[in-house]
Amino acid sequence: MKIARINLKDVICHPSIDELYLLSKDVDSEKIYAELSDEMLIFIQNNKPLHVIKHGKNQYYFFSNWDVLVEFKSRGLKKITAILHDKKATDEFISEWAYQSEITKWIPSLKDRPQFKYLQKLIELSPPLTQKMFKDGNTKLAVSSIQKLANLTRSQVRSKIDSKDKEGTKLEQFLRESNESKS
Numbered sequence: 450m451k452i453a454r455i456n457l458k459d460v461i462c463h464p465s466i467d468e469l470y471l472l473s474k475d476v477d478s479e480k481i482y483a484e485l486s487d488e489m490l491i492f493i494q495n496n497k498p499l500h501v502i503k504h505g506k507n508q509y510y511f512f513s514n515w516d517v518l519v520e521f522k523s524r525g526l527k528k529i530t531a532i533l534h535d536k537k538a539t540d541e542f543i544s545e546w547a548y549q550s551e552i553t554k555w556i557p558s559l560k561d562r563p564q565f566k567y568l569q570k571l572i573e574l575s576p577p578l579t580q581k582m583f584k585d586g587n588t589k590l591a592v593s594s595i596q597k598l599a600n601l602t603r604s605q606v607r608s609k610i611d612s613k614d615k616e617g618t619k620l621e622q623f624l625r626e627s628n629e630s631k632s
Contacts, residue, residue, distance in 0.1 A: 555568045
């Protein structure tokens with residue numbers, strides 16, 4: 450591995466994590482960077498570099514720490530700090546790294562409802578090795594794992610899981626309210 454400054458225009462998502470990258474766009478974590486100065490944004494990105502592997506002559510596939518990419522592009526910033534990994538890295542390695550990195554980022558936010566749902570979805574979609582760290586053999590997250598990670602009581606975890614089913618997405622809530630008003 451080595452650290453380098455690379456052109457942002459040469460960076461695209463690694464094909465093995467497309468689904469994860471698109472899922473991460475639903476969390477709106479990028480909005481927190483919009484209010485920062487260019488200098489602060491660059492400082493943060495330098496301390497949390499993009500993880501990439503080289504693909505072809507001048508192209509890089511990213512697979513971790515992509516939070517600031519949209520903001521860099523919208524501001525016209527041209528260079529980004531990256532950690533270059535070995536080209537021979539397998540898709541399995543890339544996928545494991547990407548999911549574990551994204552999950553690790555959101556564990557401190559487990560008490561926050563939207564991030565809780567996102568983290569739960571991340572773990573459900575993650576590769577088997579990552580899932581083993583969080584599941585108890587069921588298809589659902591082990592309540593005890595969530596309890597430990599978020600320092601929550603069992604009833605708090607249960608209420609978050611149960612309320613997810615009751616609330617649904619904003620679209621589901623809207624449709625439910627529309628149907629109720631027609632009745």
